[in-house]
Amino acid sequence: xxxxxxxxxxxxxxxxxxxxxxxxxxxxxxxxxxxxxxxxxxxxxxxxxxxxxxxxxxxxxxxxxxxxxxxxxxxxxxxxxxxxxxxxxxxxxxxxxxxxxxxxxxxxxxxxxxxxxxxxxxxxxxxxxxxxxxxxxxxxxxxxxxxxxxxxxxxxxxxxxxxxxxxxxxxxxxxxxxxxxxxxxxxxxxxxxxxxxxxxxxxxxxxxxxxxxxxxxx
Amino acid sequence: xxxxxxxxxxxxxxxxxxxxxxxxxxxxxxxxxxxxxxxxxxxxxxxxxxxxxxxxxxxxxxxxxxxxxxxxxxxxxxxxxxxxxxxxxxxxxxxxxxxxxxxxxxxxxxxxxxxxxxxxxxxxxxxxxxxxxxxxxxxxxxxxxxxxxxxxxxxxxxxxxxxxxxxxxxxxxxxxxxxxxxxxxxxxxxxxxxxxxxxxxxxxxxxxxxxxxxxxxxxxxxxxxx
Numbered sequence: 001x002x003x004x005x006x007x008x009x010x011x012x013x014x015x016x017x018x019x020x021x022x023x024x025x026x027x028x029x030x031x032x033x034x035x036x037x038x039x040x041x042x043x044x045x046x047x048x049x050x051x052x053x054x055x056x057x058x059x060x061x062x063x064x065x066x067x068x069x070x071x072x073x074x075x076x077x078x079x080x081x082x083x084x085x086x087x088x089x090x091x092x093x094x095x096x097x098x099x100x101x102x103x104x105x106x107x108x109x110x111x112x113x114x115x116x117x118x119x120x121x122x123x124x125x126x127x128x129x130x131x132x133x134x135x136x137x138x139x140x141x142x143x144x145x146x147x148x149x150x151x152x153x154x155x156x157x158x159x160x161x162x163x164x165x166x167x168x169x170x171x172x173x174x175x176x177x178x179x180x181x182x183x184x185x186x187x188x189x190x191x192x193x194x195x196x197x198x199x200x201x202x203x204x205x206x207x208x209x210x211x212x213x214x215x216x217x218x
Numbered sequence: 219x220x221x222x223x224x225x226x227x228x229x230x231x232x233x234x235x236x237x238x239x240x241x242x243x244x245x246x247x248x249x250x251x252x253x254x255x256x257x258x259x260x261x262x263x264x265x266x267x268x269x270x271x272x273x274x275x276x277x278x279x280x281x282x283x284x285x286x287x288x289x290x291x292x293x294x295x296x297x298x299x300x301x302x303x304x305x306x307x308x309x310x311x312x313x314x315x316x317x318x319x320x321x322x323x324x325x326x327x328x329x330x331x332x333x334x335x336x337x338x339x340x341x342x343x344x345x346x347x348x349x350x351x352x353x354x355x356x357x358x359x360x361x362x363x364x365x366x367x368x369x370x371x372x373x374x375x376x377x378x379x380x381x382x383x384x385x386x387x388x389x390x391x392x393x394x395x396x397x398x399x400x401x402x403x404x405x406x407x408x409x410x411x412x413x414x415x416x417x418x419x420x421x422x423x424x425x426x427x428x429x430x431x432x433x434x435x436x437x438x439x440x441x442x443x444x
Contacts, residue, residue, distance in 0.1 A: 151286075208362065
């Protein structure tokens with residue numbers, strides 16, 4: 001049951017007003033409300049003496065369930081320590097084998113169509129994700145072309161970020177230095193304003209990105 | 219261990235252009251550029267390979283020209299110019315005492331020349347880049363600084379200063395992004411370098427070749443970090 005106190009009385013109960021702030025006709029109601037609140041606040045809370053026992057018995061029953069114990073045995077996290085001892089010659093042997101495998105992959109004759117898949121194989125191991133961003137309001141299509149995709153202006157389209165005019169894409173670039181440019185609407189080559197640029201030898205500028213180990217970008 | 223990993227990655231990366239050099243240039247250019255252009259580039263690449271130059275940048279330049287719709291004669295001129303730059307870079311690296319420069323070092327040297335560094339600056343930096351510093355990496359760092367607008371002597375002096383202090387190679391790699399961050403905050407490229415390396419305030423950028431960063435200076439744990 002709730003007592004429909006006047007709004008000002010409720011504010012007294014909330015501590016926002018004092019009894020003195022109430023108009024005379026509400027003071028009695030305010031005093032009653034405060035008395036009631038005081039009685040509730042000070043009333044001791046007593047629990048049944050059997051409550052503890054009942055709760056603990058329920059917890060024990062739950063904990064001793066065989067199904068529950070089995071699940072705990074399977075799912076409980078455990079600390080496992082792994083120690084790996086590698087002799088230096090094994091490390092160098094592995095590195096040389098990996099280098100030989102890369103050389104074999106790249107050394108075999110390839111057709112033009114096969115080249116990107118070889119590069120992708122290397123990229124999967126030694127590559128870094130690089131985000132490209134261009135502000136090109138009004139553009140209908142933006143792509144990025146460079147040495148990493150054989151200057152193919154259809155290989156890496158950027159995606160517009162809403163209607164803000166910002167276009168972005170993220171590419172995995174192999175470790176090494178790459179030159180690139182954005183292609184706006186399939187015909188306008190634009191250097192990345194956020195990256196260093198060099199002359200391309202054709203009277204325009206190429207942007208430069210160098211991807212190094214440790215996910216560093218020059 | 220970190221340096222070992224970096225060295226291994228650089229060794230592997232340096233091997234890539236050599237492996238690509240063995241491929242048939244004509245096959246790479248087929249269907250990407252007109253046949254006469256492909257033939258001309260193949261000739262240039264054959265000569266370059268004979269002089270120990272990497273051919274992958276030449277192939278890439280031809281493909282780039284084709285993709286950009288540049289007329290064939292202009293593409294051929296650009297490929298020839300790039301071959302000449304690779305030649306110049308190879309000579310600059312060799313004159314620093316490296317008898318068999320890696321393809322990566324030559325390419326980085328050509329990039330450095332393209333950004334405005336001189337051959338003598340390239341030689342000087344290669345000479346200063348003794349292990350654990352890889353010349354290809356240090357060249358790339360200074361060249362990138364130059365491409366960002368830092369005067370080449372100033373960028374060179376800064377990197378040589380860090381090498382003389384035996385700073386971690388990874389710290390060198392951070393320089394361009396730190397300069398970019400400073401310029402984004404409103405500093406000019408020159409001011410950015412001075413903020414990162416107060417030693418540059420004392421005229422480090424005006425030193426001639428062979429005089430950068432070796433003068434006594436007060437110890438500074440992180441002079442390139444503001």
